[in-house]
Amino acid sequence: MSPARPLDKIAAGLAFLLGLAAILGALGSQYIGGLVPCELCLEQRLAYYWGLPLLALILVLWNRLPLPVWYIGMAIVLAIFAWGTYMGAFHAGVEWGFWPGPTACTGLGEEFSLDALNDLKPVIGCDVVQFRFLGISLAGYNALISLAIVVLLFASIAFQYRRNRH
Numbered sequence: 001m002s003p004a005r006p007l008d009k010i011a012a013g014l015a016f017l018l019g020l021a022a023i024l025g026a027l028g029s030q031y032i033g034g035l036v037p038c039e040l041c042l043e044q045r046l047a048y049y050w051g052l053p054l055l056a057l058i059l060v061l062w063n064r065l066p067l068p069v070w071y072i073g074m075a076i077v078l079a080i081f082a083w084g085t086y087m088g089a090f091h092a093g094v095e096w097g098f099w100p101g102p103t104a105c106t107g108l109g110e111e112f113s114l115d116a117l118n119d120l121k122p123v124i125g126c127d128v129v130q131f132r133f134l135g136i137s138l139a140g141y142n143a144l145i146s147l148a149i150v151v152l153l154f155a156s157i158a159f160q161y162r163r164n165r166h
Helices: 007-031 039-060 067-096 138-165
Strands: none
Touching: 007 039, 007 067, 007 138, 039 067, 039 138, 067 138
């Protein structure tokens, strides 16, 4: 029988898998589904582009990292995804009209084409919802997924602290 995996590594691994599924879903919706990401959509992806490689490195080096380095690395990943949660919630609020979005991408209408200017691709306004499921937009789902990742990372840190306290 193999030894039980510590809960800290399981929680961190689940956070990584959830994040990987989310960014692959976002890229799939763009390149396969044809959805055009707005400025805020692209900015929300930064949490995955920065956080997932760092979390993958921590997972690979799990038992080889000095504990203080592990805590600092996990805290950085947690902070990155906390920022991602904020960005997703902010974008969802822009979509619902709770507050204005960046002037560069709000109020453009359903699709604003700059084809006359150097044949650029269509620009989608940050306040335009291209897809909803159960009344929640992709930005809303990103906020929820990023929050779940934050909770899993916090749990991982708490499990590690509890295990090493004794």
